Amino acid sequence: MPATTTLRTRPRPARAPRPARRRTAESAGSPLLLGHGRLPRVLAGTALAVFALLWLTPFALALVTSLQSERDVASSGLNPLKGALTLESYRQIVERGNVPVWAVNSLLIATLVTVITVVISTLAAYAFSRGTFRGRRVLLAVTVASIMVPPQLLIVPLFQQMRAFNLVDTYWAVILPQVVAPMMVFILKRFFDAVPRELEEAARIDGASELRVFRSVVLPLSRPIVAAVSVFVFIGAWNNFLWPFIIINDSSLMTLPVGLATVRESYGIQYAQSMASALLAAAPLILVFLFFQRRIVKSVATTGLGGT
Amino acid sequence: MSTQASPETVAPRDGGDGGVPEPSPTAGRSGPRQRRSGGWFVLPFAVCFGLFMLWPVVHGIAMSFTDESLTLAGTSFVGFDNYVEAFGDAAVWNALGNTLFFTLITTVPLVLIALGMALLVHTGLAGQWLWRLAFFAPYLLPVAVVTLIWQWVYQPDLGLANQLLNALGFGPVGWLSDEAVAMWAIALLTVWWTVGFNFLLYLAALQSLPDTLYEAAALDGAGAWRRLWSITLPQLRRTTVLVGMLQVLASLKVFDQIYILTKGGPNDSTRPILEYIYDVGFTGYRLGYASAISYLFFALIIVVSIAQLRFFPRQEG
């Protein structure tokens, strides 16, 4: 893909300053331009509403179920309005304490994975883009080729490796294998390739060290892409299941997806509690998205993944 | 990190990264400068990459020629036994078949529905934040949350799915217990769960289409449908190829939701190849054999990728 795509993907100025929620049909700034008749707009709106309804139904079901008592759930099934609403399930989940512990583990692990991955990938990508070190081409080729290797295929040797390092059932064992993200290195390298070198050269002439050039000249330019990569890596680590599931057996070290899927929280099947823990586990990332969604969409564009 | 070494001292050291020192002209992109640089920058990544990517790949190949066990039993070299066994193992073929079937029935809707959603949202109708949230939010859910919710939807007696069928006058369906249905039920929740990512890629692509194309079309008096078919969709072609390829690779690696919901059942009808690797290697202790199956699967991924590259000729936009 040509390097220019990454730069072209900034939103056109005409649209950028306008908050999305104020965009009404009258603005009609869309390239799809529904036309002036009412009918297409009504059709499109209906289709959207149907899709949204379908997509939100499971959430609604989870929410309603979680607010009922177990007894009402078991007796009323689909009828969400039967029985009084109660926060009992949430209270029990929090009181039992597993879900909060797993949430903290998830947060800690996903944050560390993100920080380490972004730091080493950005440095490496910059070196691949600008560097002249020995073996650069070979290492770059191997890195790009390894995008094809799904990490899921390495579970067996990685497990043995962690055993050899005596790291099974530790945070490090969860984190370390996740910090290798060749795809992210590749995305970042393409971005750096497209950044003009003149600024760096100027800084170098002023006697700045390589690290200083990187920190004060290159990094500020790369904020959007670094943000996008961080978002990708964080979501990936937050939701990663297979590897943490394999390497963590101790329930106090489990992440949310692993804990919810493996540890039995109660002695019977309790749907209200299941839904309450599901929603508690879902909340953090959804709230973050709610606040940052426009920026996240824009960030995705900068990676060139969505660019045309 | 704060002690950035001068390029001269860096050069001889980082030759180890790539093994063989290269002739310098290859570095000529950055102009006439011949000094070595960047070695320290790449070092942390290179170390991690070597430890947690290259080494497991190599070690895995070595393991696939042994009878290495999860237990403390001894290990011996067994040659190609594991590969021979894998080729004759009906469970391997069944799991590969399930994986390909899942890939087929998820990739098409995951691309088309994502495209449809992105086009609809891009019309600029009011309530943008709501649409985006509705379609993308499921992607943010950890898998165990998705399975908890859908386990409840698919619950045989009280679940939403069967209650709806009941209200419409149909009998109950064994969503996760009927061999003929289970994979479709899992595909359905997978579409719900992951379509948001593709949707976002499409949305980003749509937002980066240049207005000028449409302005020209508007001058020509082209209607909404015409513009969709003759401008928007062709412009999205490259995105579609990309989304499709990423989706195929993601679907081939399915494990999480199937393992949690059905453990591969009923009667192995939903077991994907990754779960078979897990079952053989960890549940059955046979890490050597599991490694061999991993590499057969890897070979399949390579073949599929090459086929895709041939099928969708790479377009430079």
Add this chain to the structure above:
Amino acid sequence: MTGAHPRRHDRFTVDRRRFLRLSLTASGAALAPGLLTGCGAPAPGGDGVGLKIWDLFSGGDGLLMDEMMDTVRGGPDGFTLDRTILEWGPSYYTKLAMAAAGGRAPDVAVLHLSRMPGYAPGGLLDPFDLELLAEFGITREDFPPALWERAQWEGRLYAVPLDTHPFIVFYDLDVAERAGVLDGAGRLIQPGSPGAMLETSAALAEAHGGAGLLFGHVTDPAQNWRIFNALYAQTGAAFDLPESGPAIDTDAAVRVVSFLQELFDGRTNPNHLDYFGALASFTESRGAMIAVGEWELPTLRSTGIRLGAAPFVNVFGEPAVATDSHSYVLPRQERPDPARRREAHRYVAAMLRQSLTWAGAGHLPAYQPVLAEPGYAELDPQSSYTEAGDLAVLDPPAWFAGSGSLFQDRMSQAIQPALLGRASAEAAVDRMVRECADLLDQPNPVR
């Protein structure tokens, strides 16, 4: 709904510990490097840190286990315990093996005795210290000899049995009385032959108006194997799995499967139920008798049906009952801490003394002194199948066999089509033998 009251005491300690852990972890986030180097080390020994216990008890079992753990938590010598409940089945056993292989396993775990051949020989378990056990008052004389024998590997004790839990029959006492299948003392008359068993179930069906014998097996990973294993042992034939290949008496096996086909004919006795379907049929009184594990006792008792129980039915002559045993094991640890190990032994001993509570779930205590306690004889209907413990047949000892194993699943899947009328008994037995041969063909990964 369940489990509010017995946990009150426990809740406080759990909460405080969880809270401490939570705040520790949270502050750790700020001081990540320090935490991360720290978390690699196993928890330090001493009394302050909870003993990590893994088990697989849900339902009524889980509640009783909680009650027992609460009891041993109390008192001046009370334990600090950190319990994790995982789901029974392959996932539990996989996790246990991986934790043991990884070297930071829980201090004590529950293991079905039938699984021991897959764990002890591969070094995934550490042996018990008999002297330590004796110090806490537990010796071999306290257990049935056969059970104790089965818990040994190469002369060392790797498991301490907590119970035996046979696969038995429960029945509606009122219906059974009307059907005339009880003796003068109100106990089930053992049929003793296939024909007599068919008559028994027909009489039950008639007296009830619904089904005679209920049995859930469709897509179940163990039920068909349990019923087959019991009946096959009753024929006196041996089911052996030496590495040279399966040694199975196929004639006897065909007789058993043919009998099952006759018994579950789909009219007198339904043949299409799954596990929970059969349970529901019994609790909703759509059948007179159910063949199921005794661990369903709490569920069945909650329905108000007057329950009778018998150690399975003797059909082929030799009394035999399919059984397993929940046992305590010490999963392998890379660096076991002697103080914690000692505490683990003390815990196992203390729990054995709680066996009377455990018997409340329907299980037969392995710790024999409990049987002499006055409370035990009063347990009804448990005392009516106590002898099942003596007739125990476990799985053949093979690394791949046992509770929640692939072996039980495959055997059950092989029998299922025969019961559903989609395959002949011969075909089912052929498939069983073939599956056994396939499993034996694999290189043995535990030695």
